[in-house]
Amino acid sequence: MARPPNVFLLSADALRADHATELVEAVAERTGGTRFSNAVAPASHTASSIPALATGRFIDEAGAVEESLRPSSLSADGYRTQLLTDNPIAADALTERSAGEAGGLSNLLDDLLPRGVTRPVERAYFRRLWPAMRRLGLADPYYRPAARLHERALEGLSGETDPIFCWLHYMDTHSPYYVPNDGEATEGFDPDRTAAMSRSLTLGDAADVDRTEAETVARLYRRACDHLGGSVVEFVDELRERGLYRADRDVLAVTADHGECLDPERGVFGHLPPASWESLVHVPLVVARPDWPASTVDEQVSLVALPDMLRPDPGTAAPPTDFGREYVETVAGTLTAAGVVRGVRRADGEKLFGRRTADGTDVVHTRYEVGDPAAETVVEEPYGEGEAATGVPEGLLERAADAGGLVGDEQYLSGVDESHLRALGYVE
Template identity: 50%
Template sequence: MESAPNVFLLSADSLRADAFADATERLADELDGTRFPTAVAPAPFTASSVPALATGRFVDGTGPDGEAPEGPDGDPASLLTRFREAGYETILLTDNPLFRPALGESDPADGGLTARLDEALPRSVTRVVERGYFDAVWPLARRLGLLGPYYRPATALHDRARERIAAADGPVFCWIHYMDTHTPYWPPSDAAREPGDYRTSALSRSLAVRSVDDVEPRDLDPVRALYDRSCDALGTAVERFVARLRDRGHYDPDRDVLAVTADHGENSDPGREMVGHVPAASWESLVRVPLVVARPDWPASVVADQVSLIDLPRMLAVPATEAPGEPESATPPSPSSLAREHAFTVARALGASDLVRGVRRDDGEKLFGRRTADGVDALRTVAPSDDPGAERVRERRSADSAPGSDSESLSAVLAARGGPVGEAPDTRRYDDAQLRALGYLE
């Protein structure tokens, strides 16, 4: 296996495509990679997106083209399992508490997750106390240097990754999942912090657990600015990391494979009845993500057609295994062949036993189920530009509305996948402490 290529997957949490567009273009140029400016995530939040990225199947068990769920003996293996079975040393670095459970992975031997934010909070905290903590106590403690972010910054993950890669005896599959662009946004800075940074960082976290009725539009402006700074800082850190990998011989663009993407985006656009990325809804800001793939057998190019990250395992040319249903060849498809007229999203609703589904046509029109405080409905929207804020709602309907008579309509296409809402294939629940740490629960 000495000649096998190293494979790197660098993904970010809550990273929308438009906020990372400049960095994406620079990385594609530096890597002679293929850039996919219209890449669609398989779900709008981590717990449903990551399993799909890793297996090439949505969380309802269906495949990219709507294949029916398989039995337990035919469940697809994750990227980590496939690479291990192919003789790779696998490295997974992240501080998202939902990430490893979503992949069925145990904590790593190097110490596992760093201290999480929920460990600083009483488990039975009331809404009033929690808001007071994030609005007053938390920013003051941060300003005094008593608290750091609950996640390690990209630079710390990069240091650990280089150590693990240098110690590896054979080829590596290295998956780093960054939290720098997840709330609470905390971009690194060499300059002295302004008091506004502390307040806005706390505000960005508390907005995710507030009722949308409590959010003033003017509150979103400083939050957007802080988020943009976090995205810019992450782009710089990733560029430096790749450059150091090349300098040390760990990444050779003529041999190795490297992809940069995100599991989902982030919403700070007004009029969406939500801030952040839950509850489940496939707004453009949540499902349009950056994607660059650098392979020595792919020419440097831009594929403007819509692609779906459900095809990520194929893009990385996962080595074939002996497991049933696995491909006999690891040959990747050509970049242009990955184009999809319809890109689907499937999310298991947090705290509920149902699924919400969506479909995006390559012209930017979407139909998707959306969970709200009042239940689940369906929205038809159109996003004719690269500005997620320009997305407009054309129709609201009940989730159980009959599909259109035209077999080519989005409602008919989504109905063939089970419609905008359906029953989850299992009753899996998530740890409330983990969800609270990420700002998903009040």
């Protein structure tokens, strides 16, 4: 009986599609993978996106889960599983505690103090103390960089004879954004000081973000995306050289759980409050399977299809073109009734999403250019509980209704609670 294939899932936190084109091309070239140029995340933040893409179901969708990317599921099939991340939400939602390791978070304020106290304390910490400590060599990067995760992964996989399931979830592109600091200012800014600024700004109100500071942070974010992309490509090369990944046998995917919005005018700096802007939900995706040809799929797909794309048995996954669909849904939320988002979009560039706030429901109808988040424009933004945008393309409202409405009731998988959401600032 043939040995089951190894499965590698390399996902980045807060990596938007338009900042990962070179990464996708490089991985596809090395693996013969399929590029999905219009992939959409289940949600705009980790607490809703990771559980959805791991199980193939939105977090507010009832029903049994038949396929799963959780390490425990693959362990039962004889796989040696490894999950490495410093994102506590992803770690607990994916039962990492029993399958791998977490660590690297240098700041424990969220676990020690109420959120109302930690926000100003944490902002002060990042504005003043943390960059100084970094310059003096007294503080490590806030999260373990990709290179460290790769070293740990290769150590754990060395000499392994059982089939491997390895999921690395990188935090380099989550604030505070990481690039190596050689001690000199680069492109007119200090990486550590700007990284600290990125974290302090995402903890505040988007309306208060200074435009000049936003542009500086955006430059660092772009560099972090490029650096992470280079690290991931080097890791794929190392897997090939060590024989851990073979294109004629194994499965490998590169993606992100959501994107990042650094445009304060959209009401978001980072990825909260939840919304469905293109910069938040359009993500990179390349999947390499020995039973798929090297190709590009331009139709939109949803990451909720990822478990089906990564089925380890050869021939069990549908052809890549079968995952295309006219509508793609997103769902996001916090632990409160305020801030819940459900969005539906069509392949022709029309999108409708609703944001539940403390004052009611804000329905937003937008038009976007695929691959260009900056070109997304608001068509209608009427306000009022239960109201809907006028002139919405035929079928879009109906599809939203079929999905449970523009804004649905939030439900959460076990293991994702308030303390986990606070750890990355996902709860106000």
